[in-house]
Amino acid sequence: xxxxxxxxxxxxxxxxxxxxxxxxxxxxxxxxxxxxxxxxxxxxxxxxxxxxxxxxxxxxxxxxxxxxxxxxxxxxxxxxxxxxxxxxxxxxxxxxxx
Amino acid sequence: xxxxxxxxxxxxxxxxxxxxxxxxxxxxxxxxxxxxxxxxxxxxxxxxxxxxxxxxxxxxxxxxxxxxxxxxxxxxxxxxxxxxxxxxxxxxxxxxxxxxxxxxxxxxxxxxxxxxxxxxxxxxxxxxxxxxx
Numbered sequence: 001x002x003x004x005x006x007x008x009x010x011x012x013x014x015x016x017x018x019x020x021x022x023x024x025x026x027x028x029x030x031x032x033x034x035x036x037x038x039x040x041x042x043x044x045x046x047x048x049x050x051x052x053x054x055x056x057x058x059x060x061x062x063x064x065x066x067x068x069x070x071x072x073x074x075x076x077x078x079x080x081x082x083x084x085x086x087x088x089x090x091x092x093x094x095x096x097x098x
Numbered sequence: 099x100x101x102x103x104x105x106x107x108x109x110x111x112x113x114x115x116x117x118x119x120x121x122x123x124x125x126x127x128x129x130x131x132x133x134x135x136x137x138x139x140x141x142x143x144x145x146x147x148x149x150x151x152x153x154x155x156x157x158x159x160x161x162x163x164x165x166x167x168x169x170x171x172x173x174x175x176x177x178x179x180x181x182x183x184x185x186x187x188x189x190x191x192x193x194x195x196x197x198x199x200x201x202x203x204x205x206x207x208x209x210x211x212x213x214x215x216x217x218x219x220x221x222x223x224x225x226x227x228x229x230x231x
Contacts, residue, residue: 001222001223009174013143014111017143019214020183021142021215021218021222022219023219023220023222023223041124045156076171093225093226093227094229095228095230096220096230097111098230
């Protein structure tokens with residue numbers, strides 16, 4: 001399953017909740033303000049670091065990273081673009097955490 | 099998993115009266131219950147607060163929906179679950195939960211089932227669609 005998260009982890013606990021309810025093999029895609037969860041060295045970095053450590057694939061959408069001038073990503077966070085987003089949606093069932 | 103019956107899960111993650119999400123979500127559930135779908139509802143995060151019994155919205159001038167949750171079982175929405183951790187984090191126990199119907203035979207009140215994140219994750223994995231409110 002593909003889980004998209006579009007909220008900043010500094011604003012609410014959506015990202016943490018999402019990670020609490022995922023299954024093995026699920027993919028997380030951070031979009032919109034969700035990409036702030038992918039920033040290295042922040043007070044909330046441990047959330048995504050923990051997910052990656054436990055084997056979850058975490059992606060961030062490049063357009064949203066660029067728009068927010070985010071360049072310092074947590075190690076292991078992968079970057080994808082809109083075409084990649086479409087591929088994910090084609091391949092997985094999607095759960096949008098709003 | 100049958101091909102023609104869709105498994106649809108509704109998640110409720112917002113507190114009840116600060117926004118229209120929970121109310122709108124309730125309307126969607128009741129509409130979807132009229133179709134041939136396998137519906138489940140999971141309350142998690144602040145969504146568990148919508149299940150507190152004794153809500154009185156009279157002074158807010160809005161209808162409230164505790165009574166509507168009370169007919170879930172009559173609408174054949176029987177798979178109603180609450181995340182244990184979210185309840186505990188907010189100081190809620192089973193005694194706080196409202197009733198979603200009564201047993202046809204024994205007339206015992208039915209409450210949402212309290213389950214843990216692992217059980218919810220397993221159910222999520224089986225769904226055709228998941229809708230968040």
